Amino acid sequence: MTIEIKTLKVEPRRQTFGHIARRYGADKPASRYDEATLDVQATANFHYKPLWGADHWLYDERRTRVTMADWYKLRDPRQYYYATYNIARAGQYQTTERNIEFVDKRGLLAHLDPAWRETVETYLLPLRHMEWGANLNCTNICDLGYGTAVTAASIFAAGDHLALAQIIGRIGLLLDGNTGASLDRAKDRWMTAPEWQGLRRLTEDTLVVKDWFELLLAQNLAIDGILYPLVYGRFDAAGQALGGSAVSMLTEFMNEWFTEHSRWVDAVIKTAAAESPENRALLTGWFATWASRAAGAFAPLADHVLGAEEGTRALAEVVGGLQARAKTLGLAV
Amino acid sequence: MNAVAKLGLKQRYSLLTRGLDWEPSYQSKSAIYPYAEFEGIKIHDWSKWEDPFRLTMDAYWKFQAEKERKLYAVLDSFAQNNGQMGLTDARYVNAVKLFLTGVSPLEYQAHRGFAHVGRHIPGVGPRVAAQMQSLDELRHVQTQIHTLSHYNKFFDGLHEFPHMHDRVWYLSVPKSFFDDARTAGPFEYFIAIGFAFEYVLTNLLFVPFMSGAAYNGDLATVTFGFSAQSDESRHMTLGIEVIKFLLEQDPDNLPIVQKWVDKWFWRGHRVLGLVAMMMDYMLPKKIMSWREAWEIYFTEAGGSLFQDLSRYGLRVPKYADVATAEADHISHQNWAVFYQYTHAAGFHTWLPSAEEMDWLSEKYPTTFDKYYRPRFEMWGEMAKEGKRFYNNALPQLCTTCQIPMAYTEPGDPTTISFRHSHYKGDTYHFCSDGCKDIFDNEPEKYSQSWLPVHQIFQGNCGGASVEEVLKWYRLNLGADNLDQAGSPDQAQWDAWMEARRRVAG
Numbered sequence: 018m019t020i021e022i023k024t025l026k027v028e029p030r031r032q033t034f035g036h037i038a039r040r041y042g043a044d045k046p047a048s049r050y051d052e053a054t055l056d057v058q059a060t061a062n063f064h065y066k067p068l069w070g071a072d073h074w075l076y077d078e079r080r081t082r083v084t085m086a087d088w089y090k091l092r093d094p095r096q097y098y099y100a101t102y103n104i105a106r107a108g109q110y111q112t113t114e115r116n117i118e119f120v121d122k123r124g125l126l127a128h129l130d131p132a133w134r135e136t137v138e139t140y141l142l143p144l145r146h147m148e149w150g151a152n153l154n155c156t157n158i159c160d161l162g163y164g165t166a167v168t169a170a171s172i173f174a175a176g177d178h179l180a181l182a183q184i185i186g187r188i189g190l191l192l193d194g195n196t197g198a199s200l201d202r203a204k205d206r207w208m209t210a211p212e213w214q215g216l217r218r219l220t221e222d223t224l225v226v227k228d229w230f231e232l233l234l235a236q237n238l239a240i241d242g243i244l245y246p247l248v249y250g251r252f253d254a255a256g257q258a259l260g261g262s263a264v265s266m267l268t269e270f271m272n273e274w275f276t277e278h279s280r281w282v283d284a285v286i287k288t289a290a291a292e293s294p295e296n297r298a299l300l301t302g303w304f305a306t307w308a309s310r311a312a313g314a315f316a317p318l319a320d321h322v323l324g325a326e327e328g329t330r331a332l333a334e335v336v337g338g339l340q341a342r343a344k345t346l347g348l349a350v
Numbered sequence: 351m352n353a354v355a356k357l358g359l360k361q362r363y364s365l366l367t368r369g370l371d372w373e374p375s376y377q378s379k380s381a382i383y384p385y386a387e388f389e390g391i392k393i394h395d396w397s398k399w400e401d402p403f404r405l406t407m408d409a410y411w412k413f414q415a416e417k418e419r420k421l422y423a424v425l426d427s428f429a430q431n432n433g434q435m436g437l438t439d440a441r442y443v444n445a446v447k448l449f450l451t452g453v454s455p456l457e458y459q460a461h462r463g464f465a466h467v468g469r470h471i472p473g474v475g476p477r478v479a480a481q482m483q484s485l486d487e488l489r490h491v492q493t494q495i496h497t498l499s500h501y502n503k504f505f506d507g508l509h510e511f512p513h514m515h516d517r518v519w520y521l522s523v524p525k526s527f528f529d530d531a532r533t534a535g536p537f538e539y540f541i542a543i544g545f546a547f548e549y550v551l552t553n554l555l556f557v558p559f560m561s562g563a564a565y566n567g568d569l570a571t572v573t574f575g576f577s578a579q580s581d582e583s584r585h586m587t588l589g590i591e592v593i594k595f596l597l598e599q600d601p602d603n604l605p606i607v608q609k610w611v612d613k614w615f616w617r618g619h620r621v622l623g624l625v626a627m628m629m630d631y632m633l634p635k636k637i638m639s640w641r642e643a644w645e646i647y648f649t650e651a652g653g654s655l656f657q658d659l660s661r662y663g664l665r666v667p668k669y670a671d672v673a674t675a676e677a678d679h680i681s682h683q684n685w686a687v688f689y690q691y692t693h694a695a696g697f698h699t700w701l702p703s704a705e706e707m708d709w710l711s712e713k714y715p716t717t718f719d720k721y722y723r724p725r726f727e728m729w730g731e732m733a734k735e736g737k738r739f740y741n742n743a744l745p746q747l748c749t750t751c752q753i754p755m756a757y758t759e760p761g762d763p764t765t766i767s768f769r770h771s772h773y774k775g776d777t778y779h780f781c782s783d784g785c786k787d788i789f790d791n792e793p794e795k796y797s798q799s800w801l802p803v804h805q806i807f808q809g810n811c812g813g814a815s816v817e818e819v820l821k822w823y824r825l826n827l828g829a830d831n832l833d834q835a836g837s838p839d840q841a842q843w844d845a846w847m848e849a850r851r852r853v854a855g
């Protein structure tokens with residue numbers, strides 16, 4: 018069969034789909050990312066207005082004030098489609114799984130300074146609720162967003178945040194010997210501890226943001242952009258002298274994830290800002306609001322973990338880093 | 351940290367997932383979940399929800415990554431080895447065209463729809479399950495595109511699938527079906543797609559396409575189908591759990607849910623008419639008849655399902671008996687429509703061969719010879735005389751299902767069934783009592799339907815002539831449309847087969 022076919026002339030009649038060829042300006046072979054992403058969402062001739070929001074069509078560019086001539090400019094530099102996303106994450110998680118096993122088997126968490134152990138419980142475990150809020154926000158962006166380029170990456174980010182919440186949960190179970198008591202305490206803190214209330218208010222407030230692009234920026238740039246460098250950078254560093262290296266191993270996924278996630282966020286924000294002065298002004302305004310809200314909300318936690326003086330300084334540096342990042346994305350910071 | 355307690359799967363899942371939710375206090379629940387109440391569904395206690403599968407995200411990634419590695423290995427080798435040459439016949443590819451233009455975009459809609467309920471259902475258990483289904487459905491549309499991308503390189507009719515889905519007359523049937531579900535509230539969506547579609551009707555969609563692929567040498571599609579099976583079994587489980595949960599939570603939910611089940615059964619049945627035609631007419635090598643599939647997957651499997659659900663007071667969907675009676679007719683009537691309008695379709699048609707007609711007589715002993723064979727034979731004669739029959743009049747469409755009015759009265763296969771309703775001074779037409787009921791229950795919604803024929807008359811589809819409309823569809827005239835015989839697809843296939851015979855000596 019194979020030999021037989023080899024001697025036949027089997028010429029493709031076209032290289033890719035029409036909508037891809039038009040974007041390429043030529044009929045040439047397309048990447049799997051492009052074929053799985055470009056123009057996949059319906060754009061016209063919708064049948065009914067949603068019963069849950071008759072002021073818009075099912076997919077509607079006007080669900081955000083940001084405007085784009087072409088929403089497929091918001092490409093994912095990682096070029097994730099379902100297969101590559103899952104394969105990448107499964108690989109990353111293998112390391113996490115090995116680290117968890119290693120820490121567990123060697124009893125490494127026993128080396129934590131008891132006071133620091135208490136601190137870790139205080140700052141790390143309640144974060145799983147914040148990750149859950151982030152999961153809902155990213156799911157919402159997928160729901161309301163326009164164009165598969167940004168919506169597909171958003172449901173991937175939603176899956177990531179659920180996993181992040183679950184990693185934190187697993188660390189809690191390691192700390193409490195699988196009783197779940199540490200997670201109960203973390204939830205109490207999330208609900209009532211003063212150092213967490215600003216963050217819970219911030220999270221609940223994002224859950225009611227109507228403009229999906231504003232939400233994308235608030236969650237992925239402003240909130241994540243402070244949370245990750247502060248918690249997994251500064252807090253983690255402070256724990257090193259107190260036996261915290263096991264915690265670093267357990268949260269390695271977070272740092273790796275944040276670096277990768279930021280590549281996507283940066284590409285989306287940068288492209289949207291470069292589209293028009295109006296977009297740039299809008300994004301700049303949203304950034305100013307949400308970055309300062311997030312900075313304010315993290316301040317009590319930073320003080321609580323690092324002490325007032327060091328906490329203030331660390332947070333200021335993290336916020337400064339975020340502002341520098343926003344500047345490189347073209348925002349007028 | 352000695353003597354670590356071992357956690358059961360259920361407990362572990364509950365700690366890692368269910369425990370994530372909290373009662374908000376800075377924003378109201380109704381602001382965070384604004385769509386939870388308008389449908390009238392009453393949920394008293396979300397904690398009663400039993401998670402049917404307990405997948406944490408890491409386990410999800412691991413399983414799915416493994417499946418994707420295997421699937422793409424097969425797709426790569428299929429492409430390298432020109433797997434399309436192993437098909438039973440070039441006619442088979444038309445089933446693939448119908449799938450990519452009509453079904454794959456629905457997978458995409460399912461993806462976004464489950465993101466919507468995965469955000470808006472207030473219970474944490476079903477919300478996470480819906481999010482995973484949203485990811486799965488994204489998988490389905492993307493892997494289908496990748497699977498069929500290879501066919502697009504060699505065959506016509508696939509190259510503009512998203513553009514066509516938004517415009518072409520017969521594709522508004524599946525599109526409006528999903529638009530309907532997507533624009534409904536989150537609970538109705540769950541019942542429409544999760545239960546009615548995924549649970550009650552899915553076997554009538556996927557089994558025919560996937561077995562059709564297996565019978566006809568389409569290794570790529572078969573592999574995709576198998577690979578999606580474990581996703582689908584999760585989806586079915588979720589669908590059944592949701593309906594049971596709603597019915598258990600409050601007796602007032604029953605009439606609402608019953609109405610949705612009635613509606614979505616009938617909506618689904620109408621869409622599946624396209625599958626019926628595919629099975630009976632488009633597969634060169636047949637699996638079984640539509641009527642047989644209906645008996646196995648609806649009459650028998652659906653029968654015991656509704657038996658099981660009767661303890662909640664739920665009854666068999668309204669007009670299930672009509673649908674069952676239609677199983678003797680629907681594939682023939684649909685194929686006849688496409689044959690007449692082959693110039694306006696994105697796939698090829700043909701008349702069944704003498705052997706195929708005999709197969710149809712055997713499978714449809716009470717209807718085929720009496721009502722349909724004579725028509726096909728007459729058209730065959732006309733074609734022989736060079737007068738191939740085309741219908742150049744634009745058909746009237748049913749406002750609800752959007753299918754041309756070609757179905758016949760229950761119990762009278764010689765009379766076309768017409769129904770109508772008046773709403774705000776306009777008259778709306780329907781193909782059946784089922785479609786009329788759906789309209790009458792929500793006239794505000796269905797009076798908005800984007801009906802392709804109306805739109806053509808209103809000048810919204812590229813022009814007034816058929817040719818202008820087809821160009822607006824981005825059909826390549828003379829390649830994508832018309833008969834299989836004489837098509838570029840067929841010419842290429844014949845050349846391949848001829849060359850293969852020469853090489854074989």
Ligand SMILES: [Fe+2]
Pocket residue numbers: 457460486487490
């Ligand atoms: Fe699917």
Ligand SMILES: [Fe+2]
Pocket residue numbers: 487548581582585
């Ligand atoms: Fe499904």
Ligand SMILES: [Zn+2]
Pocket residue numbers: 620748749750751752753780781782785
């Ligand atoms: Zn109808």
